[in-house]
Amino acid sequence: MTLTTGISRAPFGQLPDGRAASLFTLRNRSGMVVGISDFGGVVTAIHVPDRAGVLANVCLGFGDVEPYRTVSPFFGALIGRYGNRIANGRFNLDGVAHQLDINDGANHLHGGALGFHRVLWQASVAADDSALTLRYHSPHGEQGYPGALDVTVRYALGDDNELSITFDAVCDRATPVNLTNHAYFNLAGRDDILGHELMIAADSYTAVDAALIPTGAQPPVASTPFDFRLPQAIGARIAADHQQLRNGAGYDHNFALNQPAPGARMLAARVREPSSGRVLEVFSDQPCLQFYSGNFLDGSLGAGSQFAYRGAFCLEPQHFPDSPNRPHLPTTILRPGQRYHSEMGYRFSIAE
Incomplete structure (x- = not known):
């Protein structure tokens, strides 16, 4: 029998240590179908x-799981x-220097x-099939990070075609x-995605150097190719003569969102694809959004034009990059007794 709504589970491959990965399929009453694996939390x-x-x-x-384990450039992944x-993989915290993995x-x-x-x-799946929950214990020292998380x-x-993702974390x-x-x-x-029409609710963005590390400047988007406050085709200005576009090989930049208040959920971005009529809205309570225009896709990871150069885009709710090294930015340090909590959502609809 075909499951019409709810969550089902199926094998997704085996890891080198013998553990099995699973694929969970979520279906709603509107006909939307989402696949999520317990390996990497990948969508x-x-x-x-x-x-x-x-x-x-x-x-x-x-x-299956194998490409996610070996070659995937973070496709759909929990990050x-x-x-x-983080610049040079280093930061100081409470007077102690920490060295992270360099990748x-x-x-x-x-x-x-x-x-x-x-x-x-x-x-684990909720008894009423309303949600899939993933849990992970990250030990002290994993990838160089202090403390267990x-x-x-x-x-x-x-049923409104929103995939909501809620994050919680505590540390020691x-x-x-x-x-x-x-x-x-x-x-x-x-x-490709160059004809997709994008809106980002941000008045400024983070300038980066050639290694995509923030320079410290937060320029206004006005009168630049980074102004997506009104919908613009992604490809309309991607080849403009602009140093930041050269540094990113296109768009690969953090935007500071126009939050009404810290931690307030807001419509961070909206994308419309004219030929299909599909619309994606990204909701977030985070202060920033990373926009990446698929500049390093080259077709080597799979068949189909969407795997090719600029065949896909990313919109990642987040804090400012390299903020552990930049004390003037909102803190990303979680301390014992505190709880990290954030919410985001991908909502799909059809343009009228």
């Missing part, structure tokens, strides 16, 4: 209808302990080579925490 697929009611997968992913880059040139990216995207999480991530698929000693999801989207399910 493997998101099937949503176009204006004609035809379902297509709008999220890049693989059909931690720290999303984005991006000279820098630390997305929690390290064996970050949360490459661990097997403990999975216990993380809980909850995925829920609503001070440590940086900046959790997010790294889904790659192509709302047409084919071709």
Whole structure:
């Protein structure tokens, strides 16, 4: 019998140590289907209808665990302990220097080579099939981070076609925490994403150097190719003569969101794909959003044009990059007795 709503579980492959990965399939009453694995918490697929009611997968992913373990560039993954880059993989905390795993040139990216995207999480499904919960205990010293961190991530698929992701974490000693999801989207399910129309609710962005480390400048987006306050095609200005676009090989930048108040959930971004009519809205309570235009995709990771150069984009709710080294920015340090909590959502609809 085919499951029409709820959550089902199936094998997703075996890890080298013999442990089995699973794939959980979430279905709602609106016909939306989402695949999530307990390996890396990866969102493997998101099937949503176009204006004609035809379902297509709008999220890049693989059909089994092995590519996620070896070659995946964070497709759909849970990111931690720290999303984005930390310069030279080093920071000082309470007078103690810490060296993290170096996995991006000279820098630390997305929690390290064996970050949360490459661990097997403990999975459980709510008795009423309303949510999938993943848990992970990150020990002291993992990828260089101080203290043990216990993380809980909850995925829920609503009948309003919103996939909500809730993060909670506690620690036994001070440590940086900046959790997010790294889904790659192509709302047409084919071709490139340059014609997708993007809105980002941000008046400024983070300037970066050639290694994509923040320079310290937070320029206004006004009168630059980074102004997405009104919807603009992603490809309209991506080839403009602008040093920041050269540094990022396109868009690979953090935007400071126009939050009404710290921690307030807001519409951070909206993307419309004209040919299909599909719309993605990204909701977040985080202060920033990373926009990446698929500049390093090259077709080597899978068949289909969406795996090719600029065949997908990412919108990652987060804190400022490299903030453990920048005391003027909002803190990302979690301390014993505190609870990290954040919420984000990917909501899909059809443009009228």
